[in-house]
Amino acid sequence: AQKVTQAQTEISVVEKEDVTLDCVYETRDTTYYLFWYKQPPSGELVFLIRRNSFDEQNEISGRYSWNFQKSTSSFNFTITASQVVDSAVYFCALSEARYGGSQGNLIFGKGTKLSVKP
Amino acid sequence: EAGVVQSPRYKIIEKKQPVAFWCNPISGHNTLYWYRQNLGQGPELLIRYENEEAVDDSQLPKDRFSAERLKGVDSTLKIQPAELGDSAVYLCASSSPGYNSPLHFGNGTRLTVT
Numbered sequence: 001a002q003k004v005t006q007a008q009t010e011i012s013v014v015e016k017e018d019v020t021l022d023c024v025y026e027t028r029d030t031t032y033y034l035f036w037y038k039q040p041p042s043g044e045l046v047f048l049i050r051r052n053s054f055d056e057q058n059e060i061s062g063r064y065s066w067n068f069q070k071s072t073s074s075f076n077f078t079i080t081a082s083q084v085v086d087s088a089v090y091f092c093a094l095s096e097a098r099y100g101g102s103q104g105n106l107i108f109g110k111g112t113k114l115s116v117k118p
Numbered sequence: 119e120a121g122v123v124q125s126p127r128y129k130i131i132e133k134k135q136p137v138a139f140w141c142n143p144i145s146g147h148n149t150l151y152w153y154r155q156n157l158g159q160g161p162e163l164l165i166r167y168e169n170e171e172a173v174d175d176s177q178l179p180k181d182r183f184s185a186e187r188l189k190g191v192d193s194t195l196k197i198q199p200a201e202l203g204d205s206a207v208y209l210c211a212s213s214s215p216g217y218n219s220p221l222h223f224g225n226g227t228r229l230t231v232t
Contacts, residue, residue, distance in 0.1 A: 004160075035220065037223075042225060043207065043225050043226045043228075044121075044223055044224065044225045044226070045161070045209065045211075045221075045223035046223075047220040047221065047222065050220055091160050091161075093160070105151075105163045105166060105174060106161070106163070106221060108160025108161050108162070109160050110158065110159055110160050111158075111159075111160055
């Protein structure tokens with residue numbers, strides 16, 4: 001069975017601190033995709049990143065970076081020099097790759113609420 | 119490009135009443151999803167459409183929930199009759215053709231059943 005675990009329910013940091021959001025996943029598939037979404041108070045889920053199971057390269061995008069480690073089934077997300085605008089709920093999600101032609105269903109974790117205080 | 123549009127934004131109804139939600143996906147996105155998000159939880163899939171065909175509705179409570187996507191564009195999700203436990207945010211998402219295209223979500227409809 002597929003499962004995504006985000007053990008951190010809430011995190012509070014002061015602006016400019018670095019913060020890492022943890023994500024651990026379970027799947028029996030050898031081909032799968034991992035995602036991070038941001039959900040600000042407005043409610044819309046905003047896509048941040050997609051990573052496939054064959055690409056373990058870490059990725060950096062501005063202040064955001066992602067660390068994918070298949071050996072530990074983890075896909076952690078780090079925000080460097082956090083800002084108040086980063087305050088949101090962040091979801092990690094997993095998708096199987098066996099739905100031919102289109103993306104499979106996303107299995108979401110319960111989310112981590114990040115509060116960045118000025 | 120315009121995003122996924124959902125309406126209404128909020129809905130309050132009494133239990134046993136019917137309710138319907140509407141979704142207009144991004145133009146050209148042939149895959150449409152309805153997710154339900156309970157308070158403090160991640161979204162859970164209710165139904166997925168490929169064009170006008172429902173290809174995965176295994177998690178849709180079919181005794182009271184129904185959905186349609188006529189002409190493979192807009193979609194409507196209906197609950198009849200609503201129960202207290204149906205209070206949640208109902209999210210619509212769409213994605214373009216392609217094996218790993220990301221999902222684009224709407225703002226959701228927050229349903230409160232009293």
